[in-house]
Amino acid sequence: MDAGKATLWQLRQLLDSREISSVELLSFFLQAISQHDGTLHAYLHVNERALEEAKLADEKCSRGEPSAPLTGIPVAVKDNICTLEQPTTCASLILKDFVSPYEATVVARLRRAGAIILGKTNLDEFAFGSSTENSAFGPTRNPHDVQRVPGGSSGGSAAAVAAGFCPAALGSDTGGSIRQPAAFCGVVGLKPTYGRVSRFGLVAFASSLDQIGPITRGVRDAALIFSIIAGHDRYDTTSVTEPVPDYSRFEYPADLTGLRFGLPREYLSGEVAGPVKDALSRVSRLIEGLGATVEEVTLPHTSAGIAVYYIIATAEASANLARFDGIKYGYRSRHHRNLRELYMFTRGEGFGQEVKRRIILGTFVLSSGYYEAYYLKAQRVRTLIRNDFLEAFQKVHLLLTPTTPELPFLLGEKSKDPLKMYLSDIFTVNANLAGLPAISFPVGKSTEGLPIGLQIIGPAFQEELILKAAAALEQALS
Numbered sequence: 001m002d003a004g005k006a007t008l009w010q011l012r013q014l015l016d017s018r019e020i021s022s023v024e025l026l027s028f029f030l031q032a033i034s035q036h037d038g039t040l041h042a043y044l045h046v047n048e049r050a051l052e053e054a055k056l057a058d059e060k061c062s063r064g065e066p067s068a069p070l071t072g073i074p075v076a077v078k079d080n081i082c083t084l085e086q087p088t089t090c091a092s093l094i095l096k097d098f099v100s101p102y103e104a105t106v107v108a109r110l111r112r113a114g115a116i117i118l119g120k121t122n123l124d125e126f127a128f129g130s131s132t133e134n135s136a137f138g139p140t141r142n143p144h145d146v147q148r149v150p151g152g153s154s155g156g157s158a159a160a161v162a163a164g165f166c167p168a169a170l171g172s173d174t175g176g177s178i179r180q181p182a183a184f185c186g187v188v189g190l191k192p193t194y195g196r197v198s199r200f201g202l203v204a205f206a207s208s209l210d211q212i213g214p215i216t217r218g219v220r221d222a223a224l225i226f227s228i229i230a231g232h233d234r235y236d237t238t239s240v241t242e243p244v245p246d247y248s249r250f251e252y253p254a255d256l257t258g259l260r261f262g263l264p265r266e267y268l269s270g271e272v273a274g275p276v277k278d279a280l281s282r283v284s285r286l287i288e289g290l291g292a293t294v295e296e297v298t299l300p301h302t303s304a305g306i307a308v309y310y311i312i313a314t315a316e317a318s319a320n321l322a323r324f325d326g327i328k329y330g331y332r333s334r335h336h337r338n339l340r341e342l343y344m345f346t347r348g349e350g351f352g353q354e355v356k357r358r359i360i361l362g363t364f365v366l367s368s369g370y371y372e373a374y375y376l377k378a379q380r381v382r383t384l385i386r387n388d389f390l391e392a393f394q395k396v397h398l399l400l401t402p403t404t405p406e407l408p409f410l411l412g413e414k415s416k417d418p419l420k421m422y423l424s425d426i427f428t429v430n431a432n433l434a435g436l437p438a439i440s441f442p443v444g445k446s447t448e449g450l451p452i453g454l455q456i457i458g459p460a461f462q463e464e465l466i467l468k469a470a471a472a473l474e475q476a477l478s
């Protein structure tokens with residue numbers, strides 16, 4: 001079996017039956033990275049101690065100790081999630097070489113489940129972007145076509161999984177950063193319900209929107225990682241106490257009979273690329289063939305989503321990024337003559353262009369005189385967007401939409417035009433604004449061989465239903 005294509009479940013079997021050792025598995029990924037990541041640039045850092053950890057896992061196995069679900073399996077982590085002993089840079093010069101003194105709860109949970117943290121993946125600086133071109137350390141490229149972007153901001157994680165550099169990775173999703181790169185790279189990406197997964201140790205972008213989630217090769221793998229990382233954490237006051245079912249133990253694929261899918265009318269507009277529209281109709285017919293129904297629904301405030309998102313997200317980001325001042329963390333400018341200059345030069349030299357743009361925008365919408373006109377109004381419209389979903393879920397169980405309006409675009413195609421770039425998130429931001437869970441799963445390729453992903457959005461805490469539906473479609477499509 002090609003370890004670069006295997007699922008977590010397959011790897012578990014191979015390891016448990018000793019057909020392969022953890023050291024062999026790790027060596028496979030390390031070799032793939034050294035051969036191809038010079039071109040793709042999915043990783044910002046590879047863990048030098050990974051091989052040692054793999055040896056330990058093999059020793060445990062040979063002593064006959066029972067394995068945990070991820071024992072000896074390497075997993076990659078987006079570089080805005082804190083790890084011990086490896087840098088956490090957020091792809092920013094301001095955190096270049098920064099090593100966190102503590103680790104994120106999700107990382108601790110992965111390690112407790114036996115995972116080896118293989119490395120830290122590239123992203124748009126501070127997760128601000130949709131193409132990974134905003135990384136201060138250079139862009140990631142799409143493994144399906146290296147002239148094209150892998151999406152963003154978790155582009156490194158999605159590219160690493162798609163290229164066979166690791167079987168699974170963590171991403172973060174504030175407005176689409178797990179789902180859009182998953183769609184562009186032909187892999188699965190799950191954004192959980194807000195509060196489902198601890199954000200402790202995730203470098204905050206927009207705290208009311210951020211969630212961590214898995215990027216994997218298959219739906220069941222996403223369920224497995226999700227089961228491991230989900231659940232209450234006393235270090236994150238927004239994490240909820242609801243018990244976490246073992247999503248990985250469900251029956252996959254599930255029976256879809258009687259399930260009602262809604263296609264939101266507003267997501268089918270002229271902006272959507274032909275191959276994406278075709279994929280949506282094809283999958284709708286497939287759903288009906290599986291005994292479920294598909295009907296049109298309306299989410300009338302959809303079109304306000306991007307405006308609302310870019311007000312709220314930038315407002316929260318401007319507050320969250322105030323901590324990078326040259327005193328507490330990372331980079332400090334050496335040119336200053338006084339404290340004010342220390343702050344100014346550190347931030348001026350340490351932050352990239354998109355980060356500065358968003359801090360300025362966010363500070364503006366929060367400033368007196370504009371707060372009510374922009375920020376407060378955006379909060380009100382956010383409630384309307386949320387209510388749209390609540391109403392739709394009175395009629396249907398799940399919503400089916402494109403993940404993105406377009407196919408993976410060329411490097412440089414949108415980087416000069418922030419508005420164009422922002423519109424890439426038109427179908428993903430609303431799930432974050434409403435706090436809802438959503439998955440992107442691959443449904444095929446365009447004639448040029450570019451991956452296409454569709455999104456399923458569900459009611460809060462209905463990840464089980466989303467995963468089951470996506471698994472059934474994944475199976476039917478294969």
Ligand code: GLN
Nearest residue numbers: 127129173174175176177
């Ligand atoms: N692309 C969106 C943005 O630039 C979403 C980013 C994210 O989810 N982190 O804000």
